[in-house]
Structure formats: C-alpha cells, structure tokens
Amino acid sequence: MAAPEPTLTTPPTTTAASEAISTTATVRDAALAARGSATRLSTTTGAERDAALTAIARRLTASSGRILAANRQDVAAAREAGRSTTVLDRLTVTEQQLEALAGTARALAAEADPVGEVASGSVMPNGLEVRRIRVPLGVVGVIYEGRPNVTVDAAALCLKSGNAALLRGSSTARHTNAALVDVMREALADTAVPVDAVQLVPGTTHASVHQLMSLRGLVDVLVPRGGHDLIQTTVRDSMVPVIETGVGNCHVYVDEHADLDKALAILLNAKAQRPSVCNATESLLVHERVAPAFLPRALTALAGHGVTVHGDERVRSFHPAVVPATEEDWGREYLSLDLAAAVVGSLESAIDHIRRYGSGHTEAIVTDSQSAARRFVAALDTAVVAVNASTRFADGGELGLGTELGISTQKLHARGPMGLTALTTTKYVLVGDGHIRGGAAAPLP
Amino acid sequence: MAAPEPTLTTPPTTTAASEAISTTATVRDAALAARGSATRLSTTTGAERDAALTAIARRLTASSGRILAANRQDVAAAREAGRSTTVLDRLTVTEQQLEALAGTARALAAEADPVGEVASGSVMPNGLEVRRIRVPLGVVGVIYEGRPNVTVDAAALCLKSGNAALLRGSSTARHTNAALVDVMREALADTAVPVDAVQLVPGTTHASVHQLMSLRGLVDVLVPRGGHDLIQTTVRDSMVPVIETGVGNCHVYVDEHADLDKALAILLNAKAQRPSVCNATESLLVHERVAPAFLPRALTALAGHGVTVHGDERVRSFHPAVVPATEEDWGREYLSLDLAAAVVGSLESAIDHIRRYGSGHTEAIVTDSQSAARRFVAALDTAVVAVNASTRFADGGELGLGTELGISTQKLHARGPMGLTALTTTKYVLVGDGHIRGGAAAPLP
Numbered sequence: 048m049a050a051p052e053p054t055l056t057t058p059p060t061t062t063a064a065s066e067a068i069s070t071t072a073t074v075r076d077a078a079l080a081a082r083g084s085a086t087r088l089s090t091t092t093g094a095e096r097d098a099a100l101t102a103i104a105r106r107l108t109a110s111s112g113r114i115l116a117a118n119r120q121d122v123a124a125a126r127e128a129g130r131s132t133t134v135l136d137r138l139t140v141t142e143q144q145l146e147a148l149a150g151t152a153r154a155l156a157a158e159a160d161p162v163g164e165v166a167s168g169s170v171m172p173n174g175l176e177v178r179r180i181r182v183p184l185g186v187v188g189v190i191y192e193g194r195p196n197v198t199v200d201a202a203a204l205c206l207k208s209g210n211a212a213l214l215r216g217s218s219t220a221r222h223t224n225a226a227l228v229d230v231m232r233e234a235l236a237d238t239a240v241p242v243d244a245v246q247l248v249p250g251t252t253h254a255s256v257h258q259l260m261s262l263r264g265l266v267d268v269l270v271p272r273g274g275h276d277l278i279q280t281t282v283r284d285s286m287v288p289v290i291e292t293g294v295g296n297c298h299v300y301v302d303e304h305a306d307l308d309k310a311l312a313i314l315l316n317a318k319a320q321r322p323s324v325c326n327a328t329e330s331l332l333v334h335e336r337v338a339p340a341f342l343p344r345a346l347t348a349l350a351g352h353g354v355t356v357h358g359d360e361r362v363r364s365f366h367p368a369v370v371p372a373t374e375e376d377w378g379r380e381y382l383s384l385d386l387a388a389a390v391v392g393s394l395e396s397a398i399d400h401i402r403r404y405g406s407g408h409t410e411a412i413v414t415d416s417q418s419a420a421r422r423f424v425a426a427l428d429t430a431v432v433a434v435n436a437s438t439r440f441a442d443g444g445e446l447g448l449g450t451e452l453g454i455s456t457q458k459l460h461a462r463g464p465m466g467l468t469a470l471t472t473t474k475y476v477l478v479g480d481g482h483i484r485g486g487a488a489a490p491l492p
Numbered sequence: 493m494a495a496p497e498p499t500l501t502t503p504p505t506t507t508a509a510s511e512a513i514s515t516t517a518t519v520r521d522a523a524l525a526a527r528g529s530a531t532r533l534s535t536t537t538g539a540e541r542d543a544a545l546t547a548i549a550r551r552l553t554a555s556s557g558r559i560l561a562a563n564r565q566d567v568a569a570a571r572e573a574g575r576s577t578t579v580l581d582r583l584t585v586t587e588q589q590l591e592a593l594a595g596t597a598r599a600l601a602a603e604a605d606p607v608g609e610v611a612s613g614s615v616m617p618n619g620l621e622v623r624r625i626r627v628p629l630g631v632v633g634v635i636y637e638g639r640p641n642v643t644v645d646a647a648a649l650c651l652k653s654g655n656a657a658l659l660r661g662s663s664t665a666r667h668t669n670a671a672l673v674d675v676m677r678e679a680l681a682d683t684a685v686p687v688d689a690v691q692l693v694p695g696t697t698h699a700s701v702h703q704l705m706s707l708r709g710l711v712d713v714l715v716p717r718g719g720h721d722l723i724q725t726t727v728r729d730s731m732v733p734v735i736e737t738g739v740g741n742c743h744v745y746v747d748e749h750a751d752l753d754k755a756l757a758i759l760l761n762a763k764a765q766r767p768s769v770c771n772a773t774e775s776l777l778v779h780e781r782v783a784p785a786f787l788p789r790a791l792t793a794l795a796g797h798g799v800t801v802h803g804d805e806r807v808r809s810f811h812p813a814v815v816p817a818t819e820e821d822w823g824r825e826y827l828s829l830d831l832a833a834a835v836v837g838s839l840e841s842a843i844d845h846i847r848r849y850g851s852g853h854t855e856a857i858v859t860d861s862q863s864a865a866r867r868f869v870a871a872l873d874t875a876v877v878a879v880n881a882s883t884r885f886a887d888g889g890e891l892g893l894g895t896e897l898g899i900s901t902q903k904l905h906a907r908g909p910m911g912l913t914a915l916t917t918t919k920y921v922l923v924g925d926g927h928i929r930g931g932a933a934a935p936l937p
Contacts, residue, residue: 086847090870169892175881177891184903185873263727267903282708286728288904309926316928402531424921425535428630436620436924445929446622446920447614458629458712458917459733459905472903475891476869479881481754483761484890 073249074258078265081186084243085211089183093160095239100156104149106234111145117226125219137194148199155207158449161467162209176478181471183209185267188259192273193217198227202245208470211244218251260285293456294380295325295408297438300397302414303334307341310413316437319352323382326409326441331388332397338390354384361390377404394419398426407456409441430463518694519703523710526631529686530656534628538605540684545601549594551679556590562671582639593644600652603894606912607654621923626916628654630712633704637718638662643672647690653915656689663696705730738901739825740770740853742883745842747859748779752786755858761882764797768827771854771886776833777842783835799829806835822849839864843871852901854886875908
C-alpha cells in the first residue's frame with residue numbers, strides 16, 4: 048500500500064505563494080491525522096509496537112531496490128545542482144546503511160518498553176492510591192536536514208515510545224524520504240499500529256516548517272536534529288515546545304592533585320577517540336603546579352595523534368608545535384583534531400574559565416583530591432560532570448539508557464543524555480473507593 | 493538595607509520610547525545580577541537557604557507597618573483610577589495576609605530540600621559510578637498580575653529550591669511589591685543567600701515583560717501566574733522556556749457500574765466543595781442505564797448546594813431546575829456553582845466527549861468495573877485521572893508533594909500537580925578511576 052497523500056485544498060501550482068497556501072492546509076491535515084493515530088497508538092501494547100518495528104525492519108530490507116533507486120534520483124539532482132561532497136555523502140544511502148537502519152528498528156524492538164513504567168507511587172494516609180505512570184507524548188515532529196537515515200531512526204524511536212511521528216526532512220532528500228516513509232507505512236498496514244503514525248510533512252518550502260512550528264496543541268513536541276542553525280531557528284520560532292540538543296565545548300581539567308598517567312589517558316581518549324562528536328573534548332586546562340610534568344608529555348602524545356593544539360603562552364612554552372590560541376578558540380566546538388589549551392593558576396580559575404566558555408554539556412576533572420572533585424562537581428552548571436573519567440562517557444548507551452535520542456543541554460524536561468523516556472510524559476492515576484476531599488465535604492442528602 | 497537600583501544606562505524620562513530603551517538595559521542588568529547570584533546560591537546548603545527563609549518571615553512581620561502603608565498607596569491609586577472591586581480585593585494586603593505570607597516562608601523552611609536528591613543512580617559494568625542529582629534551574633522569572641502575595645510566595649519557592657527569582661508584578665501593585673522585595677532583600681543581607689537572588693524586574697511597561705521573555709540563556713524558565721490570557725501571551729511570545737499551568741474543565745463520569753452513593757458524594761465534593769479552583773469539576777456525564785436512578789437524586793442535591801445545572805435534553809427531563817446547555821457549556825471552566833451535564837450511551841461516548849471538550853487537567857470515573865476503569869484510565873490523555881475519587885485530589889498537598897507550585901497541563905518537564913522539584917533540573921555526575929571509553933582508546937605513549 049502506498050502512502051495516501053493528504054488532500055490538497057487547492058490544486059498544486061508551481062508558484063511559491065500558492066504552495067505556501069496549500070502547504071498550510073496539508074501540514075495541518077497531516078497533524079490532525081497524526082493526532083488521531085496517536086490516540087489509537089497510546090492504547091497499543093508494547094508487544095504490538097515491537098511487532099510493528101520488526102515489520103518495518105523486514106520491509107526496509109525487502110524494499111531496498113526501490114529505496115536505493117529513489118536515493119539515486121536525489122543524489123543525481125544534488126550533484127547536478129552542484130552541491131558539496133559533504134552534502135552528497137550525507138545524502139547517499141547504501142545497501143549497507145539501509146541494513147543498519149533495519150537493524151536499529153530491530154534493536155529498538157528488543158529494548159524495554161518505556162511506556163507504562165510506574166515512575167513513582169505511594170498510598171496516601173487516607174488510603175488513596177497514587178501512581179505516576181509513563182505515557183507517550185502524543186505527536187512528535189522531527190525537523191532534520193539532508194540525512195535520510197533520520198527518517199527511519201526518528202520514526203522507530205517515536206513508535207517504540209508510543210508516539211506518532213511527523214517527519215520533516217530536507218527537500219534534497221525528498222524522493223528517498225518519500226520511499227522510506229512509503230515502505231514504513233506499508234509495513235504498518237498489517238500491524239496494530241495505525242499507518243498514519245508515520246507521516247512525511249507535506250511541502251518542501253520553509254512555509255511548511257513554520258506551519259509545523261505553529262501547531263501548538265496538535266503537535267506535542269518538536270525535535271530538531273541537525274546543526275546549530277537548525278536548532279536555534281526551531282527554538283526561536285516554534286510555538287510548539289522543543290527538545291533541544293546542543294553544542295559541546297567540553298573541557299578536561301587536570302588538577303594539581305591529578306594522577307598524570309590517568310590524566311593523559313583520559314585526555315587522549317576524550318580528544319582523539321572520536322573527535323567529530325559533541326562529547327569529545329575541545330579544551331584542556333592544566334593546573335600550573337603540574338604543567339611542567341604533564342604538558343611536555345601530553346603535547347607530544349597529542350601531536351602523535353595528529354592533534355593541533357591551540358595554546359596560551361604558557362602552554363606554548365612547553366612544545367614548539369603548539370599554535371597560538373585566539374580568544375575565539377576558548378569557545379569553539381572544533382569537532383576535529385584541534386584542542387584549545389591553557390594553564391590555570393588554581394581550581395577556581397579553571398572553574399571560572401569553564402563558566403565563561405563552556406556550553407553546559409560535559410566537563411571533566413582529573414584529580415585524586417576529594418575536596419577538589421566535590422568543588423568542581425558543585426560549582427559547574429552543566430548537564431554532565433565527570434570525575435576521573437573521559438567526557439566521552441556522556442552518552443546514553445554508556446550510561447545504560449538504551450538507544451540515545453541525543454544529548455540535551457537544555458534544563459527543562461530532559462538534561463544530558465536522553466533515552467526513550469525523553470519522548471514520554473507522565474499521568475497521575477489516583478484510585479480511591481469513594482474518596483472525597485476533607486474539610487467542607489458536602490454531606491449526602 | 494534598601495534594594496540597590498540597577499544603573500540606568502540613560503537618564504529616566506517620562507516618554508514611553510525612552511522607557512522602552514532604559515528598561516531594555518535594566519531588565520538585562522537585573523537578569524545578569526540574578527545570574528551571578530544564582531551561581532553562588534547553587535552552592536549554598538539547604539540549612540543556609542532555610543535560615544534565609546526564616547529571616548524573611550521574621551522581617552516581613554517586623555516590617556508590616558511599612559508594607560501596609562505602601563499597599564494603601566497602591567489601593568488608593570487603583571480606587572482613584574476607578575478599578576473594579578475584584579481588582580481592589582486582590583490588591584489589598586491585610587496584617588493577617590502578611591502573617592500568612594510569613595507563615596508560607598516558615599513552612600517552606602521546614603520542608604525537605606529538593607536540591608541534591610539522587611534522582612537515579614547505578615554503577616555501570618565497567619565500574620563507572622553514575623548518579624543523576626537534582627540541582628536548581630538557576631534564574632526563574634515569575635510574571636504575575638495584581639496579587640502582591642505572589643511576590644513573597646514566588647520568591648520563597650525559588651529560594652527553597654536554590655533559584656534566583658526575577659519578579660515581574662503588575663504596575664497596579666508597584667509600591668507594595670517594591671516594599672515586599674526591599675524587606676526580603678534586607679532580610680537576605682545577613683544570610684548566606686545573596687541579596688540579588690530576589691529582585692523586582694525594573695520597568696512597568698509591557699516592554700519590560702517582553703525584554704524578560706527574550707533573555708534566553710540568562711533566564712532559565714518563566715512561570716506565568718495568573719489568568720488564561722497572561723499564560724497564553726507568555727507561552728506565545730517567550731523565547732525563554734515556560735512552565736505553564738492551565739485551565740481545568742474537569743469531568744466526573746458516572747458509569748453504569750457505579751456505586752451511586754459514592755458517585756453522589758464524589759460529584760458534590762468535586763463540584764461544590766471549592767468551585768473557584770481549577771480541579772473543581774465543571775462537567776458531569778452519566779451513563780443512560782443509571783441516569784433514572786442517579787439523576788433525580790443528584791440534581792436535587794446539586795440544587796440544594798446552590799449549583800445551576802446546564803443540561804442536555806435528557807438531563808433536563810429529570811429535574812425542572814436544569815437550564816438548557818449550549819455547545820459552549822461543554823468546554824467551559826465555570827469556576828463557579830455551575831455544572832454542565834449530559835447523559836451518554838456508553839463508556840466510549842463518555843471518553844469521546846471528554847476527548848473533545850476536556851482540557852487535559854483531571855478526569856474522574858465512578859465505577860465498580862475493573863475493565864471500565866482500566867479503559868477510562870488508558871484512553872484519556874490528561875494530567876490526572878481519578879477512579880472513584882474526587883477531582884479535587886489533583887493537588888500537590890493531597891498527593892504528598894509538599895508546597896504546590898501549580899498544576900501543569902503541559903506535557904514536557906512537569907505534568908499535573910507540581911511540587912518544588914518542578915523548579916529543579918538534574919545533573920549527571922560520573923565518577924571513575926581513570927575510565928576511558930573502549931574500542932579505539934588511545935594508547936599511552
């Protein structure tokens with residue numbers, strides 16, 4: 048079964064103005080259909096949703112020819128339009144990647160159900176039973192850029208957590224996304240999960256994104272997945288609440304009481320194991336008392352790993368390969384084999400530096416001093432703080448949260464690595480036996 | 493000590509345009525000062541914050557003459573401006589009310605500290621210790637209308653939870669609010685809590701509210717406290733995340749399997765015990781099989797409590813005092829001794845009705861049927877659902893949450909009755925012993 052297109056209220060034309068109008072209607076239609084499906088979806092069992100995920104995985108594999116053909120169309124168009132190699136790389140879907148996407152859906156099916164968990168509960172002194180249970184958010188909108196893998200990834204995360212997914216990908220990937228969504232909806236047709244629980248937002252102009260962002264009440268949350276600009280635009284313009292993932296300017300601070308072997312291992316792991324991710328370390332701070340013992344060794348090791356160090360004057364005095372740091376370097380999220388580095392006079396100077404330049408993602412201290420660790424942990428307003436451990440542990444999988452949705456640097460709802468529970472809310476269930484509130488309770492007539 | 497005024501960047505003048513400019517600067521200055529104080533506040537102990545609350549309570553009582561004099565000034569001005577009795581009532585502060593406000597601060601001092609609680613924690617297989625601990629949000633902005641009691645109430649809730657409070661009251665109450673904030677800051681001067689942790693937002697024009705709503709990054713959350721319009725404006729216009737409390741169109745559904753004595757007691761309690769609050773019931777739905785046995789008795793009892801019932805035709809057939817319901821009645825939050833009432837053909841019709849007209853606050857079913865209760869609980873997307881209990885139990889105090897911040901009808905961050913933890917976020921603390929992430933970990937040189 049092919050995905051039925053929401054009815055256009057006006058015949059499609061090619062002018063931008065009329066697309067804006069027709070999009071306005073159809074985005075709302077899609078959201079209404081999603082809302083309807085979410086109501087049914089919220090009463091499916093975990094087993095039914097897992098069966099739907101397995102069906103999706105199976106059908107993705109079975110439909111690889113069709114999906115890859117659609118993808119070739121998008122890639123050819125992007126190449127013709129002179130898009131960069133980076134764009135083309137992100138856009139291209141291989142047989143292997145498709146298999147990995149099917150694997151994600153299968154892996155999610157095997158995870159524990161986040162829905163229905165009793166988050167807290169008790170019996171009040173009057174005998175009223177109180178439970179706070181996890182329930183789906185409802186309709187989740189996902190706005191993303193030219194990576195078609197997000198289409199499957201986001202849909203699978205939403206279905207696992209009992210939410211309907213409204214997917215708004217880039218127009219660059221429109222044929223690929225349409226094929227992926229068609230295939231997923233075909234798979235759902237034979238399951239207990241309603242087909243409309245997975246939908247592509249119609250329209251490819253900015254008007255359709257803004258319409259999506261205006262649907263407060265119909266859409267429960269928006270999750271922007273992509274670069275800094277996409278996230279900032281969504282946060283600024285959306286009337287719908289946003290779950291924000293953020294920038295990681297993570298620091299490693301080597302304290303005067305650090306075990307320098309551990310410090311070096313942590314630094315190299317934090318910087319060089321996977322430099323392109325948000326929990327990789329971007330800045331190194333070293334206490335001046337250990338700088339002479341630590342920095343020559345560390346700078347040589349970093350150079351050996353291909354890391355370019357942007358250092359202040361004192362750091363530069365320890366190694367000829369260090370380039371001068373500018374003010375801008377202290378706030379950079381390089382996502383590359385670059386590292387800003389400074390010598391600090393005290394723990395408090397390190398804290399001040401991080402307060403000034405940190406992004407509230409993950410900060411690490413290496414120290415054997417209990418009091419230094421305690422102060423560092425308490426003083427920094429950040430999603431994750433690590434003591435004698437690499438910043439790379441700021442990760443849902445490493446913290447036992449299952450499949451990770453992203454790392455939140457916002458403070459409301461979810462902060463730090465987010466598992467599937469970030470796509471749920473809670474509902475209070477009160478069970479009594481004719482309980483009424485005391486005081487001026489009305490007497491029976 | 494009087495509250496130091498933030499420096500104006502331009503001399504104050506009386507034209508609206510220049511107030512907009514000077515306000516722009518000073519609201520930001522106030523937020524910067526609050527942010528600085530929040531950093532210090534976040535490392536105070538619970539005992540230090542409780543001592544500050546006690547000092548505030550003491551000084552409010554000791555300064556009653558000054559506060560009441562300021563209040564008389566506001567009341568006189570409002571009377572002269574021809575404001576309504578309702579406005580004057582809300583604005584007036586009595587000696588007794590001031591004592592009650594001091595009592596709130598004292599009661600909060602006696603409650604458990606929400607900060608530092610380990611929300612979850614474990615040790616990972618590799619020995620990495622993981623704890624998620626509760627920490628203050630930082631700077632909380634509170635926007636409210638002409639009730640000066642919110643000034644003390646909101647400041648005390650913020651201090652208890654380790655947050656700095658930026659208070660933006662109504663210009664109608666400006667002398668009262670200024671006196672209350674002065675007194676609270678004087679009290680803080682002798683405590684470990686920084687004075688700038690309690691501040692009035694400078695400026696009384698709408699420009700200052702909009703400036704506050706734009707300070708994303710400096711202000712962590714806005715809490716609008718007041719009517720529907722204030723809340724909607726804040727939600728729509730704020731760049732800062734909002735904690736929203738909402739409208740309660742709560743229903744009681746009397747199922748065909750209800751114990752009718754319990755149903756009547758619950759209905760009267762839910763409607764008539766305190767009709768002016770959001771967890772009071774506004775709509776009654778009765779299954780047609782029990783309508784003949786239940787409604788004559790219930791309608792007589794409701795009339796005896798002074799309740800005007802707005803009923804559909806079938807309800808009206810049971811009692812002459814029932815007035816006809818219009819379509820509008822099904823969606824109303826009366827907050828008065830009025831009740832919309834309808835007879836429904838089935839549990840599913842009741843669910844459909846509530847899905848259509850409910851506000852997602854609190855819904856109650858009275859039934860002895862396990863399957864009906866189970867279906868009702870699962871089918872409704874609402875903050876609270878009550879089985880055989882009054883909707884009036886949707887209350888932080890009744891659910892053991894301590895002092896209540898309000899009842900959230902939003903889904904992110906907090907839903908349902910909110911205690912002090914709604915003013916906190918969490919921080920992951922990871923403790924290792926030189927832990928690095930596996931796989932391609934960098935070897936020691």
